[in-house]
Amino acid sequence: MTSDDTADVHRLVSACERELFGRGHTDLGRIAADFARPGLIPESDTRLIHDRSGRLVARAWVNRRCEVDVHPEHRGRGLGSALLTWAEARARRASSARIVQTIPDGNTNAVALLRSRAYEPMVTEWLLEFPMTEEPAVPEPPAGITVRSFRVGDEHDAHQLVEDAFDEWQQRRMSYQEWARHTVERPTFAPAMSALAFADGQLVGAVLSLDLPDTDDGYIEQVAVRRDHRNRGIARLLLLNAFRASYQQGRKTCTLGTHSDTGALNLYLRAGMAVRHSSTVFRKDL
Template sequence: MPALLPHHLPPGYRSRPATTADIELMYRLIASCEEELDGSVETDLDIVAADLARPGLDPALDTLLVFAPDGELAGRAWVNRRSEVDVHPGHRGLGLGDSLLTWVEARARESGGTRIAQTVPDRDHQGVALLRRHGYVPMVTSWLLELISPTEPVVPEPPAGITVRPFRPGDERAAHQLTEDAFDEWQQRRRSYEEWALLTVERATFAPAVSMLAFAGDQLVGAVLSLDVPESGEGYIERVAVRRDHRNQGIARVLLQHTFRGFHRQGRPVCTLWTHSNTGALSLYEKLGMTIRRSATVHYKDLTTP
C-alpha cells in the first residue's frame, strides 16, 4: 500500500512514496512545522537522510508523501516500528493528518507490527489531539534542556585514574560500543554501527573538538558526542554515556563541563540536549544548571486490538 487512494485526499492532492531525491523537500516541510511551533528549526538534512536509511525501512512501502495541487509537499509519513507524521502548516484542517496516520497504522499492521509509537511535542496540541482520537496513549516523556553560561564554565578535575580528551579519528567503534551499551537499559533495540554513525559521527554537523571522551587506562568509559549546528547559534549534545562500572564518579559532569566550556569558547554560550524519562538522567543535568526549555511525549497504540 505505497500510496493513498484519491478519495482519501482533498481534491487535487496526490501521494507517492519518498525517495532520496526528496530529502530536501522533506527537510523544508519539517523545518516549516518546527518554525511554526517553536520559532526555530532543530532538524537538519542528516536526520532526514538517516530516517530514510533506517535498517528495515523500505522507502517504496514504508514512506508516503502528499503533494498539493501546486506541487508543494503538504505532508509526509514514515513507519518502521515507530513513525513520524508531519503536515505543512499551510495545509492543515483538510484531514491530511488523519489520512496519513490511518495509512501508518495500516502499513504497520501489514508488516506484522503489534504496536506503533510516535513522538509529538507537548505544545503541539493539534498533533496530540490527533493521536488521542486515533487511540494513542502517552508512554514516556523527553525534555529539551538548555544551559546558558554568561561566563566560561569551570571544569573540575577528573576522578583519579581518568583522563579526558576530545574525540579523534579512530574512536568511532569504541564510542558506538560504549553508547549502545549504556542505552541498552532503556532503548527498544540496539543500533548497528552503520545506523548509529549516520546519526552521530558521520553527520556533517558532528563536532569532534567539543565531543569529549573519558578513559580509564586505554579503555573508553565515558563520552559526550556533540553537534555544531550553525543555524541555531547554540551547541548541541547528541549523546552522553558512561560505562556502568564507572558511574557515580563524576565522569559525566567532567565531560559535560568540558563540552560546555568548549562551546562557550566558540561563542556559543547556550548548550542544549534531549533526555528521556527512562534514562533517569534529568536530575544530573539539573544539578549542572540545565533547565527545561520544552518537552515531548512518546505516544503508542496497541495494534492487536480493533
C-alpha cells in the same frame, strides 16, 4: 520517497519546528539517517503529499516508530489524520505489534488527534538547555581519569560504549553503521565539541555533539558512561567540557534531549540545565 526528496523533507520539518518552537533543530543528516533505518522500505513505508505547485506540504514514515508532519499553512485540512490512518494500516500490513509516535506537548492539536485514536502516553521526552553568559568552568577530572576531544579512530569504541550504556532502556542495539549515520558520520558531527573520558587507556565516558546550522545552540546528541565508572562525576565533567567547547565556538546555549526511561533527567538538572520544552511518546497496540 527517494534520496532526492531529503532536502524537501528537511525544509518541511524545519518549517514545523519554527512554527512550534521558534527555531529549527533537525538537520539534514538526521532526516537522511531516519530514512536509512534498517528495514525501512521507502517505496512502501513513506508517504509524501505535494500541493498543486509541487511543494511538499506533508509527509509520513513508519518503521516501528512513526513520524507525521504537516506544513503549518496546510493544517486543518485532514492531511495529518489521513497520514496517520495510512501509517497504522501500513504497520498492520507489516505485522507490527504497535505503532509509536513522539508529539511535542505544545502541539495540542496533534496530541488531541492521537488521543482520539486511542493512543496512550508511554514516555516523556525533554529538550534541556544550558545558557552560557560566560565560559563554563570545568573541574579537574577524578583520580585516574583523563579527558580529551574526540579523534578519528574513536568511532568503534564510542559505539560500543554507547550501546552498552543504552542497553538498560533501549529496545534494540544499533549496528555500527546505523549508529554512525546518526552520530559520527553526520555532516554536523563536531569532534572538537565532543568529549571523551579514559581510565587506564580505556574509553569509559563520552559526550558526542553536533554543530547544527541556522541556530545559536550547541547540541549534544549522546551521553554515555560505562556502568563501573558511574557516580564519579564523569558525566557532569564531560558535559561541562562540551559546554565550554560550544561556548568557544560562539554558542550561547547548549542543548540535549533525554527521556524518562533513561533516568538521567536529575543528572542534567544538577549540572545546571533546565527544561526548554517537553514531548510525549504515544503508542497504540495494533
